[in-house]
Amino acid sequence: MNVLDITDQLFLVNETPLELHVLAENAQEAAAAFIAAGTAANTVRSYRSALTYWSAWLQLRYGQALGDGPLPAAVAIQFVLEHLARPLEDGTWAHLLPPGVDAALVTARVKAKLGPLAFNTVSHRLAVLGKWHRINEWDNPTEASALKTLLREARKAQSRQGVNVRKKSAIVLEPLQALLATCNDGVRGIRDRALLLLAWSGGGRRRSEVVGLQLSDVRQLDVDTWLYALGATKTDTGGVRRERPLRGPAAQALSAWLGA
Template sequence: MNVLNITDQLPLVCETPLDLHFLAINAQEAAAAFIAAGTAANTVRSYRSALAYWSAWLQLRYGQALGAAALPSTVAVQFVVDHLARPTDDGGWVHLLPPTIDAALVAARVKAKLGPLAYNTVSHRLAVLGKWHRINGWDSPTEAPALKTLLREARKALSRQGVSVRKKTAIALEPLQALLATCTDGVRGVRDRALLLTAWSGGGRRRSEVVGLQVCDVRRLNADTWLYALGTTKTDTGGLRREKPLRGPAAQALAAWLEVAPAESGPLFRRLYKGGKVGTQGLSADQVARIVQRRAQLAGLDGDWAAHSLRSGFVTEAGRQGVPLGEVMAMTEHRSVTTVMGYFQAGSLLSSQASQLLGPAVGATTSAEKI
């Protein structure tokens, strides 16, 4: 496929001035479609920035508004070659986004800096565009075979050049234990220990799900078991309450937190103030990520840590311990087997006999201990 000849349906203009007021309204209207479809609020916030970028790029590149009609697949292909850098024969890298448009996107504050975007960022923005088309009842341009081939080849090219598609480091059992060992700093440590164990042991909860938990969502069955209820989540927008178990250390940690921070209602995990005073306001999703990162730093762990590390780590550890995939997905509520399998298989292979045909080296540290 010659990616330089892909604009046969819409001409490139590259000279359209960017109307920031129109950009904001256009992106907001697009985000409203997700809200009307019942998409979780935290997800809509993530999608809104992607839609703002699409709106700005379309104005500048094609002189076209987002939402006027379904976009052809050639536009999605152009988006990829504009934003993904590819290696050249002379050892350099090139992408097709004109410098004037790049600068305008940065000036409009929809792009952080000049230059190409990461593969994960491009993939996310294409996914948002595809979902937005489906919500509007249009054929998605992201389903075109040419686009999927281009993305596959782009990923291979990046891999051959030593550029990996970044994933957050999974918090399997050993890193989790290291994080928990830092939770000795009074009330803050009690809260963080309960939060980490609830999110991890409770099925690898997303950060939006953690901060959305209310005191009334948890109930104690016995000294070793609590149940917590999920309502609306990223993949289940029906609002039907589903209870998940917290057993052993997770149940004990939650009991300890509610003992030092008793409440009849309100957010389960709340902000702390000077002197360890517990407030009434709940944590934000970003604060959950910062708690993970802070504890990893205190534990001296190398890696790219985030709130998602708890979710991927739960699945990885379940694979290591041979938990059936169906039981894992019942806890995590993943809808897509493809999404969960990467982490699950990585964990299961660590305990596979096929990886130990030569036997462990004397005095060696196993791969599982390094996760």
């Protein structure tokens, strides 16, 4: 294949040539800015909370600060064993976190209360630790097969003892009707009714999606139909605006609110 040579047409510039296999410092900063801007605020807060906990626990247990270097899989396994409760033969539960360390974490306000953590919390802390290692291009301790096996068996053990992984339940009709019954005819009540029905009738919208809507995101299609547009969401970060229809009581409630 012939390659067009335009070297003689390029003006010389007073710039130091980049290294092929090393990302320039300003490019690293730009990449970090893109990642930060593309991460939801709630996610950033949860990451910060998890990393703060890791830092405190590492300092108390190993005398090491988070960020000194990659952590071995043994540390992640120790974390699980110290924070997940395991059933004993006498029917009681135990975890390996020393009481003094537990109390210190609570006193430092990085832990809400004494005792083991929920399985979901431990899983989230491990996921954040894994992301931290990937960002730093370190070997990821959370990918160790021994850790994955431990988590799988720990979850089974807790399930056999009746401890189920908690998941947030979506609101159903009866609680929605109870909430709507509290909405009066004042401006605030009209607003709350519109928000509740929009979230419900719009296909189960998240709170952040509903409260993030602006007046420019909704438009009336006809007397009985409104359209509302969503941009980036938690599960769709592409940012492409998609219009969804709103009809019936939800459309009527939105009309009442905007006309109040």
